[in-house]
Amino acid sequence: MTDPLNHSYYAATAHPWRSSYDMGEDLSFDIAVIGGGFTGLSAALACAERGFSVILIERAHVGFGASGRNGGQLIPGLRWSASELEAEFGGERAEALFDLCWRGNRVKARIAKHGIDCDLKAGHLEAAWTPKDFGAMQREAEFLATRFGYHSNVVAKQDMPGHIASSLYHGGIHDPQGGHFHPLNYAIGLARAAEAAGVCIWEGERVHRITDTPEGAGVMTDRAHIAARYVIDATDSWIGDLEPDLGRYTVPIMNYNIATEPLPNADALLPSDAAVADSRFVLNYFRLSADKRLIFGGGERYSQTPPRDIAAFVRPFMAEVFPQIAGAKIDYGWGGAVAVTMNRLPHIGRRGNVFFAYGFSGHGALVTTLAGELIAEAMAGTAERFDVLANLPSRPFPGGKWLRQPLATLGLLYYAMKDRLG
Numbered sequence: 001m002t003d004p005l006n007h008s009y010y011a012a013t014a015h016p017w018r019s020s021y022d023m024g025e026d027l028s029f030d031i032a033v034i035g036g037g038f039t040g041l042s043a044a045l046a047c048a049e050r051g052f053s054v055i056l057i058e059r060a061h062v063g064f065g066a067s068g069r070n071g072g073q074l075i076p077g078l079r080w081s082a083s084e085l086e087a088e089f090g091g092e093r094a095e096a097l098f099d100l101c102w103r104g105n106r107v108k109a110r111i112a113k114h115g116i117d118c119d120l121k122a123g124h125l126e127a128a129w130t131p132k133d134f135g136a137m138q139r140e141a142e143f144l145a146t147r148f149g150y151h152s153n154v155v156a157k158q159d160m161p162g163h164i165a166s167s168l169y170h171g172g173i174h175d176p177q178g179g180h181f182h183p184l185n186y187a188i189g190l191a192r193a194a195e196a197a198g199v200c201i202w203e204g205e206r207v208h209r210i211t212d213t214p215e216g217a218g219v220m221t222d223r224a225h226i227a228a229r230y231v232i233d234a235t236d237s238w239i240g241d242l243e244p245d246l247g248r249y250t251v252p253i254m255n256y257n258i259a260t261e262p263l264p265n266a267d268a269l270l271p272s273d274a275a276v277a278d279s280r281f282v283l284n285y286f287r288l289s290a291d292k293r294l295i296f297g298g299g300e301r302y303s304q305t306p307p308r309d310i311a312a313f314v315r316p317f318m319a320e321v322f323p324q325i326a327g328a329k330i331d332y333g334w335g336g337a338v339a340v341t342m343n344r345l346p347h348i349g350r351r352g353n354v355f356f357a358y359g360f361s362g363h364g365a366l367v368t369t370l371a372g373e374l375i376a377e378a379m380a381g382t383a384e385r386f387d388v389l390a391n392l393p394s395r396p397f398p399g400g401k402w403l404r405q406p407l408a409t410l411g412l413l414y415y416a417m418k419d420r421l422g
């Protein structure tokens, strides 16, 4: 399955790998995982490590979805700040969330354990679009340090050139615990590890129905019925295709990335080699690739129709941040759907024998690996940590099948406009 939106730097530099599995005789497993992104791969690997027999079914290829197309920014935490979580949920729950989502960097642990070659670099910078944003960042850094002993570096406006050659920003927070990586090669590394642990990875096969009866669960694919004790639905922005009710909790927002040609002056653009995301509502995010390209994501489209020329769509955002490379040659342009929930917190849970985790709202590169592992832990009988995420509140978007996207779009346009007006 090919996708014209996936003319990506990642696809062009992916380590060659294809699953060796084809439909076997025995189609009965302990666990059937749907979706070969970070969530599904991590869950499958963690389940196999616990001794379960596992099949993972992916309709295209491993990393085909958001996991193989994202900005590669590893940002500790969730879309809410730690102080917002504490104000909303109280100290005990905030501590549990902090331990999991800030302290527990499972991506780094997986990369180290399996020797995954995915250009991992340390350092993430959140850049303040306005002085007010910088004030809020300073308060949050102080809160994280005093409340949780979590230390990041406040970067004053005059010190920003140490991180970024752009005059646009009013300061920032540099978090050495964050970082960036080649997301598709990470997904491929997880797939390799999962296969080595015994997971059957079935690529190019679509699941079109999940069954869950008192006798057991299962999935119907285009060619087979697979029986399983548990099913894990890790289809993220496609979840509504399989479970329309769960589809009500997210809307897909299209987001686009470009990669320039390798730049002779790349290190001067981002001297500390941190990944950068700014504080605009429709944010810009960027970083350097291992071969010194600028990978830049900017602008969102609320229509599902992609721009005719992705490079032309994203270039003005890049030129605003870095006018010095406004005319740089752009070698790749690609896009993908970000599954966004109403409150920007992921929707994780269990219905009968079906577990699910999706809607990471643009903040999934780190937390998806954790979510997959927590699902495996819960299946093995210890649901305490899974429940910390499963108990996050979630609400469906208003409007039925046809009105949900336009209504969500209206809300998002409002915030995007506020951003522009400053």
Ligand SMILES: Cc1cc2nc3c(=O)[nH]c(=O)nc-3n(C[C@H](O)[C@H](O)[C@H](O)COP(=O)(O)OP(=O)(O)OC[C@H]3O[C@@H](n4cnc5c(N)ncnc54)[C@H](O)[C@@H]3O)c2cc1C
Residues within 6 Å of the ligand: 034, 035, 036, 037, 038, 039, 040, 057, 058, 059, 060, 061, 062, 063, 064, 065, 066, 067, 068, 069, 070, 071, 072, 073, 074, 075, 205, 206, 207, 208, 234, 235, 236, 237, 238, 241, 242, 255, 256, 257, 285, 297, 335, 336, 337, 338, 357, 358, 360, 361, 362, 363, 364, 365, 366, 368
């Ligand atoms: C352009 C873009 C930039 C982003 N940038 C960042 C970033 O810099 N940092 C960050 O933290 N997050 C970022 N995100 C979000 C992050 O990529 C996601 O949260 C994360 O990858 C979700 O992983 P997943 O495994 O849950 O879903 P996916 O990676 O989307 O995987 C779902 C898989 O399910 C498969 N599938 C769907 N339906 C079926 C079916 N019926 N049968 C079989 N298979 C099926 C799909 O083919 C797909 O491979 C970005 C997202 C996008 C789109």
